[in-house]
Structure formats: C-alpha cells, structure tokens
Amino acid sequence: MFLRVIGRPLLAQVKQTTGIVGLDVVPNAREVLIDLYTKTLKEIQAVPEDEGYRKAVESFTSQRLKVCQEEEDWEAIEKRLGCGQVEELIEEARDELTLIGKMIEWDPWGVPDDYECEVIENDAPVPKHVPQHRPGPLPEEFYKTLGAVLSKKEVPQVTSSESSSKE
C-alpha cells in the first residue's frame, strides 16, 4: 500500500535529456508553461481586438494552456500537443512574450481591409531529379488557429507562414 502511494509520483519518469544541445531539462515545465501562457494571454489584451495577430495568439495560447492544465505529466502534454518537447514550448512561449511587447511598441496595426498583397504564381514544373524537402505535417492546433484567424475577417493579416507588408 505504501508502495503505491510512494510509487505513483515516481512513475512519471524524470526526463534525462532533451536531446538538443544547449537546451536543458526543465523539471517543473508544466508550471513554467502555465505561468507563461497566462502572462501571454494577459499581454495580448493590449493589441486591438479584431487583429489577426491577436486572434492567432489567443487561439493557440489558450489551447496549449488548456492542455497543460488538464495533463499532469510532461510526457502527456508533449504527446497531446504534438508540438515538440516542453522545453521547446517554453522557448516558444518566451519568444512570443517578447514579440508581443515589441509589436505593441512598434504598432503596425491598422492595415485597411481592402489591402491585397500581390501574389505572383510561378507554375514552372520542377524537374524530377530535384529533391523537394517538403515540411512535415503541422500539429492540429495550427489548423484551429488558422480557422480562428480566418473566421471573422476575409483578408488574413498576419498569419502563420505568409507575411504581409507593414505600412
């Protein structure tokens, strides 16, 4: 009986290494992540509502926060989110926080609705011997974020992999 009480916290394996050079293991990753995400959601309120950036950040941050709060174990968080290791998530959250501060300082909002980026399509066929390194499948939260950003407005402003000109 004592074995089960003592054994259950020990069953969550301690992560030995992240496997990435320069990235140390963070033992209390879950708390750090929840802390960072709540801070992010608070900071993003300063961005005007109706901006694609705000919708995107709120969408994926709240989704990651939900998963972190539901799951206790770092392994379960990693598996459910499918976005790489928790230490990488911590790095991404920190960078996003810095970025929100900078975006508020630079203030690029206010692109008019009918602004369109000129897209030139190049349909030249690629020869067969050229290796095309296609990126792998994206995690599902990415598609949910994309849906959230595109839901109300027709023109996506600052979305994930395309970048638009700022005025």
Added chain:
Amino acid sequence: MERSEHGNRSDTNTDYPFQLLCFLKLHTYTRVQVSIDICGVDHPSRKRRFEVVYNLLTTRYNSRIRVQTSADEVTRISSVVSLFPSAGRWEREVWDMFGVSSINHPDLRRISTDYGFEGHPLRKDLPLSGYVEVRYDDPEKRVVSEPIEMTQEFRYFDFASPWEQRSDG
C-alpha cells in the same frame, strides 16, 4: 509584394526589414532562427537600384523564406545583427560589394576587397577588369597600384551562334 513560387519560397518587399525579421524569428508559427545569407542585387535601371535579399531558414518548420528590401546608394539598412549574429559578416559583404551600409552595425568594414580598394565591385558600373592593377615594383621594393593596362582587347563571346565571332563584326 509577395511571390509564391512553385515550391516553398515567398518573397516580400518591405520598408521595415528589421521588424519583419524580428517577427519571423520570434513568432511561434514562423520560428525562423537561422539566416542563411544576406546578399545584394544591383538593378541599375531602377531608381532604388539595390535589392538586399535575406535568405532565411526555419529548422522548426523545415522551410525557407526570402525577404527582399530595396535601397539606393545612400539608404542605410537597419542591421539585423542583434537578431542573427551571422548577419555581421553578410552585411559587411553587402557594404563592401555594393555600398549599402547598415545602421547599428557593430563592425562595418571591408571584407573581401583589397585594403586600399576604392569602389564597390559588384555594382554594374564597375568594369570586369577594374580600374587599377597591382604589380611588385623592384626599385621601390613594394607593391604599387597603377592604372590598368590590358594587353588584349575585351572579347565578347556570343554563345548563341556556333560560328566563331569576330569583335568587329
């Protein structure tokens, strides 16, 4: 302007390269942590003749993106060294080859031209052979620069035709 090619590259033209690159580096869905190359292109017919091209790579999402900014001879580009430390040398090279300098660059000096070289080699108005030639001068016991003397006339090769071309037609 954004051009999407067949493949995975998109080009963007903007007046705020530093802000755009900062966004690309830090945003969760565009984690562009690596700058592969920063180079310039000279289009002499345009008003803003130089184009500074940033080639970037995201290892997280395995894709590349190319950002282009236009500049003329006196425009100074904001340096991205604080974001991508490798950009130090790339921007030095852009300065040396084209004459497009960077604000806030920690160490802007020539990188591939000779020490007393005047001019910016990769501009289209500097000829292929340059203006000076160097030779070792025995009486003076040092290397001197003198205006160039070409022993052979410049030959134009027109590879479109199989027949041997004569320069005077």
